[in-house]
Amino acid sequence: MSSAKPPKALLNLQRTSVLLADADMMGQSIVVQMLIGFGARTVARCDEIADARRHLTSQPYDLVIADPASFGPVGYDLISWMRRELPAPNRHASVLIITGHTESSRIGQLRDSGANFVVSRPLSATVLLERILWMSREKRPYVETLHYVGPDRRWRDVPPPAGTAGRRQKDLEVAARIAAGGEMNQTDIDLIMNATA
Amino acid sequence: MKITYTKNRLRDALDSAPPMMAATAVKQAEALLGEMQQECVARLDVLLAAFPAGLSGDDDARRVQVREVYETSRRMIGVATVAGIPEMDIAAQSLCEVADALLVRQKSDWEPLRVHISTMHLLRRSDIPEAAKGQLLVALESLRAKIAPAAPTLQTATA
Structure with missing residues (x-):
């Protein structure tokens, strides 16, 4: 399965x-x-x-x-x-x-x-x-x-706005993981929920 | 706003049990699911037979029937994969989105529902080649996109 x-x-x-x-x-x-x-x-x-x-x-x-x-x-x-x-x-x-x-x-x-x-x-x-x-x-x-x-x-790991470089090395991690079709965690889900709300 | 910090009882419960490798746990679970396959096939057939042959009556009656189609289809999701026919899960998901979109617009068109149900009957047949199943799902996806182009979903994580 x-x-x-x-x-x-x-x-x-x-x-x-x-x-x-x-x-x-x-x-x-x-x-x-x-x-x-x-x-x-x-x-x-x-x-x-x-x-x-x-x-x-x-x-x-x-x-x-x-x-x-x-x-x-x-x-x-x-x-x-x-x-x-x-x-x-x-x-x-x-x-x-x-x-x-x-x-x-x-x-x-x-x-x-x-x-x-x-x-x-x-x-x-x-x-x-x-x-x-x-x-x-x-x-x-x-x-x-x-x-x-x-x-x-x-309590989120929110990536920086699109087009910005970000302040920390891991800032883009969430967006990159979603874009790659990888596993999502709760913060990813919260981001998506907010986008569809 | 009130904030409460509480200990995670799930973690405590897991920590108190003898450790088991996750791979072992998954293997055991999948073996148990395998034992349910025929039961799920039978359930799927019951649900498939429960779909109406068409919609009848006035608008209110037809919308009630669309809701019944939605509920029947929702019950299929998850059962089909254990039954070994994962394509039917995809078709059932698509049918739910179409029926939901119709209900939101207070419409009761039979044709998109009929196409989904007919496709499910085809997917249930064991003599349909894999390529043909793929084509059927592509056709359903195209239909779904027309009826429910931007259906908001709670799609989070699936297998």
């Missing part, structure tokens, strides 16, 4: 409690198989929003993976509810959103939901593993404002 080279890193989800919220059972099963391959033993599977909320209210999770679109319009509120209404630790749990396709009218809502990362289906095992590793290394603080609650999005 994947020809991408796995990262040279160590990872084992054996002691990671994962909540997977996806209304589509086949979509759920595909992600669960990958998580089991990564060593996961505790995966709470929720195919209803109420069930996901009940789980998140009753016990702590280290990683939340959700496909909001699979639940219809109510699914888009799950993560923002989690960030605004839940107490710690789940309020600050790492959240990965997986989406097959997002309606254009929902993109802003999904972007501002407060997830740590958004990835698209079809999702390979390598990409899922890389994103989990990336989130595990995150050091971003959580911000709470009137319109956004979630990982701080101001």
Whole structure:
């Protein structure tokens, strides 16, 4: 399924409690198989929003993976509810959103939901593993404002304006990496989001 | 604005487990996905059969049916690759963008949807040469570009 080279890193989800919220059972099963391959033993599977909320209210999770679109319009509120209404630790749990396709009218809502990362289906095992590793290394603080609650999005590696030389040696790194079709990190994604907003 | 610095519990959980090479984890995951292939093929066939043969009724009814086409197609994305037919994922993605663009404009044209669905049926057949599949996808891309030329997406990272 994947020809991408796995990262040279160590990872084992054996002691990671994962909540997977996806209304589509086949979509759920595909992600669960990958998580089991990564060593996961505790995966709470929720195919209803109420069930996901009940789980998140009753016990702590280290990683939340959700496909909001699979639940219809109510699914888009799950993560923002989690960030605004839940107490710690789940309020600050790492959240990965997986989406097959997002309606254009929902993109802003999904972007501002407060997830740590958004990835698209079809999702390979390598990409899922890389994103989990990336989130595990995150050091971003959580911000709470009137319109956004979630990982701080101001923490960016923004390249200089086009046509300028830049001030640091690595200034052009992000733009060059995107242009080369390479892997993107959260700051790259934030840049693209801002461009399409 | 309130700023909260909190420890990364995901990192703590990963650090507390016996280390496993990422390559091993990926290999195990791919082996488990391989076991799901036939199940995914069957699911794909169910979804393919769920597409309507056409749109009917007044404008409101037709838009409801376009939404159903969108939802069915969205459910296909990701399943097709595990089923070993990644071209159908591309077609399903394209169909979602076209259906979404129609819904945004409150239109319910059947023809672009029909072309996508027919193409999916062709891609599902095992006797179609790879080159022909490529040509079919190029044709779909051309159609998508006409209906949804600048669809904003959340395309971030895929396999």
